[in-house]
Amino acid sequence: MLLVQLIVSGLQTGLLYAVTAAGFAMIFGATRIFHVAHGAVFALAGYVFLSAYTAGFGWTGGALAATVIAVAFGAGMERFVYRPIQRHEASFFTVFVASFGVSIIIQSLIEMIFGRGFVTLTTPLAQARPMFGGIYIAPMFWIVLVVTLVVFAVLWAFLRFTRTGIGLRALSESPELLRAYGLSAQRLSALVFAIGSVLCVPAAILKMAITGMQPSVNSHVMLISLASTIVGGVGSITGAALGGLLLGIAENVSITLLDSQWSEAASFIVLFAFILLRPRGLFGYAVTR
Amino acid sequence: MIAYLLNLSTLIAIFAILATSLNILVGFGGIFSVAQAVFFGVGAYAAAQMALNVTPDLLVDALVGAAAAGALSVCLALPALRVRDEYFVIASLGLQMLAVTIFIDMKPLTGGIGGLVGIPVPTLFGLSLANPDAMLAACVGFLVIALALTRVLMRGSFGRSLMSIRDNESAAAALGKNPMVLKTLAVVLGCAFAGVGGALYSAQIQFVNVESFTMDQSTLIMAMVVIGGTGTLAGPLVGSILILLLPAALSFIPGIPPTEIGAVQQMIYGLVMTLLMIFRPGGLVAFQAWRR
Amino acid sequence: MTSLLSLRGLNRSFGGLAAVSDFNMELESGIVTALIGPNGAGKTTIFNLITGNLRVDSGQILLQGTDITGLKPHRVARLGVARSFQDLRLFSHMSVFDNIRAATEPTSWFWQGGEGEARRKRLGRVEMAIERAGLASVARARAIDLAYAERKFLSMARVMATGANIWLLDEPASGLDPRSRAQFVNMVRRATTEGVTVLIIEHNLDIVTEVADRIAFLDQGRKLAEGGAAEIMQDKALAAIYFGERV
Numbered sequence: 156m157l158l159v160q161l162i163v164s165g166l167q168t169g170l171l172y173a174v175t176a177a178g179f180a181m182i183f184g185a186t187r188i189f190h191v192a193h194g195a196v197f198a199l200a201g202y203v204f205l206s207a208y209t210a211g212f213g214w215t216g217g218a219l220a221a222t223v224i225a226v227a228f229g230a231g232m233e234r235f236v237y238r239p240i241q242r243h244e245a246s247f248f249t250v251f252v253a254s255f256g257v258s259i260i261i262q263s264l265i266e267m268i269f270g271r272g273f274v275t276l277t278t279p280l281a282q283a284r285p286m287f288g289g290i291y292i293a294p295m296f297w298i299v300l301v302v303t304l305v306v307f308a309v310l311w312a313f314l315r316f317t318r319t320g321i322g323l324r325a326l327s328e329s330p331e332l333l334r335a336y337g338l339s340a341q342r343l344s345a346l347v348f349a350i351g352s353v354l355c356v357p358a359a360i361l362k363m364a365i366t367g368m369q370p371s372v373n374s375h376v377m378l379i380s381l382a383s384t385i386v387g388g389v390g391s392i393t394g395a396a397l398g399g400l401l402l403g404i405a406e407n408v409s410i411t412l413l414d415s416q417w418s419e420a421a422s423f424i425v426l427f428a429f430i431l432l433r434p435r436g437l438f439g440y441a442v443t444r
Numbered sequence: 445m446i447a448y449l450l451n452l453s454t455l456i457a458i459f460a461i462l463a464t465s466l467n468i469l470v471g472f473g474g475i476f477s478v479a480q481a482v483f484f485g486v487g488a489y490a491a492a493q494m495a496l497n498v499t500p501d502l503l504v505d506a507l508v509g510a511a512a513a514g515a516l517s518v519c520l521a522l523p524a525l526r527v528r529d530e531y532f533v534i535a536s537l538g539l540q541m542l543a544v545t546i547f548i549d550m551k552p553l554t555g556g557i558g559g560l561v562g563i564p565v566p567t568l569f570g571l572s573l574a575n576p577d578a579m580l581a582a583c584v585g586f587l588v589i590a591l592a593l594t595r596v597l598m599r600g601s602f603g604r605s606l607m608s609i610r611d612n613e614s615a616a617a618a619l620g621k622n623p624m625v626l627k628t629l630a631v632v633l634g635c636a637f638a639g640v641g642g643a644l645y646s647a648q649i650q651f652v653n654v655e656s657f658t659m660d661q662s663t664l665i666m667a668m669v670v671i672g673g674t675g676t677l678a679g680p681l682v683g684s685i686l687i688l689l690l691p692a693a694l695s696f697i698p699g700i701p702p703t704e705i706g707a708v709q710q711m712i713y714g715l716v717m718t719l720l721m722i723f724r725p726g727g728l729v730a731f732q733a734w735r736r
Numbered sequence: 737m738t739s740l741l742s743l744r745g746l747n748r749s750f751g752g753l754a755a756v757s758d759f760n761m762e763l764e765s766g767i768v769t770a771l772i773g774p775n776g777a778g779k780t781t782i783f784n785l786i787t788g789n790l791r792v793d794s795g796q797i798l799l800q801g802t803d804i805t806g807l808k809p810h811r812v813a814r815l816g817v818a819r820s821f822q823d824l825r826l827f828s829h830m831s832v833f834d835n836i837r838a839a840t841e842p843t844s845w846f847w848q849g850g851e852g853e854a855r856r857k858r859l860g861r862v863e864m865a866i867e868r869a870g871l872a873s874v875a876r877a878r879a880i881d882l883a884y885a886e887r888k889f890l891s892m893a894r895v896m897a898t899g900a901n902i903w904l905l906d907e908p909a910s911g912l913d914p915r916s917r918a919q920f921v922n923m924v925r926r927a928t929t930e931g932v933t934v935l936i937i938e939h940n941l942d943i944v945t946e947v948a949d950r951i952a953f954l955d956q957g958r959k960l961a962e963g964g965a966a967e968i969m970q971d972k973a974l975a976a977i978y979f980g981e982r983v
Contacts, residue, residue, distance in 0.1 A: 189530055239722050246725075247529050248476060252670050253721035255478075259663060259714030263707040374659055378541060381534045420545045423538040430535055431523045601841040608827045608838045615825035618787060619898060620813040620842025629845075675829070 160291065161407045167296050167365070169403025170303040171358040173396040175376060176383030177310065178354030180395030183384060185323055185347045188237055189247065192254045194377030195261035196352045200225045201359035201368045202265055205276060221356050229352025232257065233345050258373055265370040275367025295365055302357050307396065310354070314392075323347055382426040388436030397437060401425070450576040451648075456688050457583040458644045461590050463668040463680030465637030470666075471674030472598055473630040474610030476529060479520070479536035480665045482543040483513040483635040485657030487642025489553060492560045492652045502566040502573065502582055506643040513639025514632045521631040525624055540659050547654040559653025566647035573647075583644050590637055595677055597633070606630050607675075660710070667713040671720060673727025682729050687713065740765035740933050741817075741902060746785055746795035748778075755781045757957040759795070763902075768924060768934040770944045770965070773954035774978060779937045780822060781957075783904050787819050788812045799902075814842050818900035822907045822937075824891045828880040832871055832890055835879050836862045839897040861897045868923055869893035885916045892923060903927065905936040909943050921946050945969060953978075 179193045200221040208217035236253050314320040322343055362368060380395075383402055387394025402422045409421035429436060462484055469475040487509030494505045524535040547554050554560065566573045566582075573579045597603055608616040609623050617623055646652045664687065672683020690712065694705055720727060741763035748756040756778040763769055771779045784790040786797055788809045797805045804812055813819070818839075827835050840858040866872055869889040874882060879890060888908065895903055909920045917940075924934055924947050938944050944951065944965070951968040953961045955977055961968060968974065 189533070236718065236722065240725075243725075248470070248474070248674075249721045249725045251476060251533060252666070253718045255663075255666075256714040256716075256718035256721065260711050260718070263711035263714065266707040267704055267711075374537075374541070378534075378537055382538065385531065385534060414549075417545060417549075420542050423542045426538050427523070427535065430527065430531055434527045434531060601843075602845075604830070604834055604838045605841060607830055608835075611827035611829055612825040614789065614809070615821065615827065615894075616838070617809040618813050618819045618821075618825075619839045619894065620810050621838075622808075622810045 157411065158408070161411060162404060163292060163296065165404035165407030166400070167299050167403075168407055169400035170299050171362055172379050172383060172399030172403045174303050174306055174354050174358045174399070176380045176387070176395040176399035177307070177392050178351035179380035180384045180387065180389075180392045181323070181354070182347055182351040184390050184392065186233075186237075186344050188254075189251050190232070190237075190254055190348075190351075191251065191377050191381070192232055192258045192261070193351070193355070193380055194373040194375070195258040196225050196228055197355040197359045197376040198265060198368065198370065198373040199228055199261060200352075200356045201363040201372070202269060202274075204356075204360045205274060205363055205368075208276060218356065218360060221360060222353060225352040225356050225359075226349045229348040230345050233348040238341075238344075258377065262370050262373045265373075269370065271370060273367045273369045274363075276364045293365075295361070299361050299365075302361065306354065306357055310350075310392075313350075319343070319346065323350075379422060382422055384436075385426060385434070386429050386436050388438035391436070391438040394436055394438035447576060450580055452688065452692070454576070454580045454583050454648055456685055457580070457587045458641050458648065459665070459668065459688055460681050460684040461587050461641040461644070462638055462665050463672065463684045464587075464590055464594055464677075465634045465641065466665050466669045467674060467680045468594065468598075468630055468634035468637065470669055471676070471679070472603060472610065473606050473627060473634075474529070475525075475627055475631060476533045477536040477631075478533060478659075478662050478666060479540040479543070480635075480638050481657045481659070481661035482540055483517060483638040484642045484645070484661065484665075485543065485547060485652075485654070486516050487513040487639025488646040488652045488656070489547075489560070489642075490639070491643030492563050492646040493553065495563050495566065495647065496560065500564040500566050500647075502568045502644070502647055505566070505647065506586065506640045509639040509643030509646075510636040511639070513642065514636035517631050517635030518628065521628045525627045525631070540662055544654060544658055547657060554654065555652075557654065559651060559655075560646075561651050563646055563650040563652070565650070579648060583648070586640060586644060590640065591677055591681075594637075598677075602626075602629070663710070663713070667717055669727075670717050671713070671727055673729035675726075676729050679727055679729040683727070686728075739763065740800060741786070741935075742796070742798040743782070743786070744796045744798070746782065746797070747793045748781055748785060748790060749793060754957050756785065759954075759957070759959055761952060761959065761962070763933060763935055764950065765901075765933045766928060766931060767949040768928055768936060768947050769950045769952065770948035771935065771937045771952050771954060772939070772941075772944060772978070773960075774980070776956070777954040778957040779954055780906055782954075783819065783906055783935075783937065786812070786904065787817065810842075813898070813900070816900045817902045817904065818895045818898040819904040820891045820895050820906055820908055822910075824887055826879040826882075826887060826890055829878060831876050831878055832882070832886075832893075833862065833866070833875045835890055836865050836893050836897045839865075839894040840899070842898075861899055865893040865897040868896060868926070870919060885912055888912060888916070889919075892920070896923070896927070901932055903932055903934045903936075905934060905938075907937055907939060909938065909940060917943060941969070 175197055179190065182188065182190050182193065203224045204217040204221040207220040208214065212220065236257060237250065240249050240253055314324055323346070379399065379402060383398030384395045386401060387396065387398030402425060405421050405425050406418050409418045413421065462480065466477070466480045469477050490512035491505035491509040494508045520535065520539055524532045548557055566579070568582050573582055605616065605621045605626050609621060609626055613623050668683035668687050669680055671686065672681065673679030690709055691705055694700060694708060700708055739762040743759055743761045746756050746759040759782060771782065773779060781790065785792050788807050792805055795805070796803060799815055799817070804815060827838065840861050866875055869892055871886060871889055871893060874886055879887070882890065892908055895905070909917055912920060921943065928934060936947065948965045950963065951965050952959055953968060953974050961971065961974055
């Protein structure tokens with residue numbers, strides 16, 4: 156049952172994409188900042204984890220280091236790059252170029268330190284074992300499933316039940332409302348960047364453990380996050396997550412139909428289809444003029 | 445040494461055409477594309493095929509390159525321009541990444557990963573351009589024409605209409621301008637220019653391969669426009685000169701291993717672009733100094 | 737008195753909230769009609785429906801008998817309907833001169849039609865608009881560098897230069913000092929003597945008194961009253977609604 160096998164592996168990829176995309180959608184939805192450097196956060200988290208892990212700090216040490224760096228970077232971008240830009244001329248162009256510039260810096264740094272090739276973490280957890288019906292599943296799959304579901308559950312609870320979470324949702328729906336209520340839009344912005352960046356961490360660690368990474372993962376993740384947000388619909392975090400899931404599955408399933416090098420292209424084809432036929436995505440607001 | 449300088453100057457002229465082409469989209473049109481290298485590539489492949497199979501005449505090959513790139517750009521423009529700016533960037537990002545796969549895949553047209561080799565020496569009006577001086581002169585000639593054409597168009601009603609759409613699309617439409625048509629024309633024009641650059645490139649290097657048409661290349665072109673300054677004629681020129689001189693400048697700095705020069709370069713562009721956006725968004729040749 | 741623009745049964749809601757309800761109006765040509773009413777009454781929405789920036793839920797818009805409902809904004813503009821925006825929407829990086837000149841060049845090809853003569857006529861309209869809006873001293877300045885009153889007048893100048901015979905003006909005089917207001921009133925009066933039909937949204941009742949021939953009063957998306965300027969201005973019940981003293 157090759158198809159089922161591919162769907163399973165697609166699910167695994169898709170779940171990781173979903174978490175990352177949700178992070179981006181959260182940031183974009185709340186601040187309207189086109190934070191393409193989100194891909195760089197992902198890359199940073201993965202590589203920092205790898206360094207800490209191989210330096211002997213193990214999974215927890217590595218995860219901790221990755222989280223700290225991701226949050227610092229995300230919040231740092233907000234404070235030192237986006238905020239100064241928004242003070243004088245926050246056109247789409249300037250924000251995008253600045254974010255893009257930073258992502259290039261990070262990618263080049265990673266290239267210089269780790270080289271251009273793939274690096275990975277070897278772990279028996281990533282080895283596939285036969286499970287029911289002749290399908291091979293690695294223990295890693297269950298870890299991915301559990302971790303991402305936990306992350307989503309925590310996120311959902313946070314957004315729904317905590318004061319800050321509700322504030323964040325208000326920020327994305329109507330920033331003016333927030334200002335009227337005297338809540339600090341600035342503090343919430345910094346927070347949303349921190350949280351959005353944290354969402355990358357589990358996904359990056361797992362990706363490092365499963366397939367490994369190369370420096371260009373930055374652009375790939377950036378594109379997937381953007382594409383998921385469009386497919387899911389701008390303004391919807393759930394949408395972006397579903398979009399990520401869909402793209403992950405599409406990428407894997409398409410291997411049956413196309414050459415392996417085209418499987419990556421599959422996500423772009425889905426993306427173009429949505430832009431052409433349904434720009435508002437699955438759940439978003441209408442965006443045609 | 446002279447050969448090196450001549451080659452570098454020719455490349456500067458070619459990239460200045462590329463930067464100018466992107467400037468039409470980004471600077472004058474407010475259309476953010478990160479896929480300019482794709483059209484550079486299409487022009488290069490098309491011209492190379494012409495040179496290999498029909499004629500090495502540079503003018504003909506350049507026009508073919510322009511036509512191929514321009515035609516393809518319509519396919520990108522029509523769907524993508526219907527939606528907001530952010531969507532166009534994303535679509536162009538996707539196109540850029542998709543294009544590399546396509547270029548590798550279409551072996552008969554592009555030579556696959558190996559690329560197309562043995563492109564004949566270009567000629568122009570019957571004269572051979574084997575001499576690097578002559579080739580440089582020809583490329584500068586094309587650059588001058590590109591700049592002149594850009595100036596005439598941007599100073600005329602087309603430029604005004606395009607810029608009004610850039611500055612405020614709804615107000616422009618309220619004055620009777622059709623945003624879709626104007627933006628599509630701008631995209632076709634800009635991408636056609638990029639195609640010309642591609643044709644010149646394939647004639648100069650006499651070899652085309654997909655490595656020259658990746659995201660890195662698009663980033664480079666974008667850096668030239670952003671750093672030099674958008675919306676002016678001189679900006680892309682300044683940008684292309686500075687950025688192409690960078691590798692040479694870097695080789696004088698001790699302590700950078702030659703294998704790392706690429707990454708260091710990229711890091712410098714990224715840094716300069718980001719700093720510029722924070723402090724001087726108009727670029728080096730801002731069309732008027734930013735107050736505040 | 738012919739009806740230049742007919743609005744029939746216009747309806748438009750946003751997510752359940754009716755912004756415009758069953759709005760009917762026949763715009764008489766050659767005069768100034770004012771749309772007044774409290775904030776949120778749906779006045780700008782009506783403009784957006786006419787110009788095609790928003791789609792009507794139901795209803796019809798006829799321009800000299802031709803149905804223009806649902807046409808795209810640039811098409812409506814080319815049919816002779818010029819519009820200004822409450823938030824001005826100037827072309828910030830272009831000069832005053834180019835802002836106005838852009839208004840005279842509606843076609844989207846690489847060049848405008850008709851050489852020489854037509855071009856001179858277009859430039860003539862630009863000069864006329866600059867002169868009437870009093871912007872001669874800042875003609876070469878960038879729109880983004882202008883003072884408040886100059887920006888408002890640039891917005892007007894763009895409308896003037898289009899040569900359109902219907903003007904939809906959205907709060908064109910808000911925030912202007914008395915002298916500028918007087919200049920504005922003159923601009924509008926002069927236009928109507930030249931055959932332009934004006935529909936104006938305005939909160940400042942002094943200006944409305946000075947400029948309007950007819951007034952339509954809107955509240956919560958509905959037209960409550962319409963008539964000659966003088967009679968509407970004296971209606972006590974309307975005044976109560978306008979100033980917020982609801983019964």
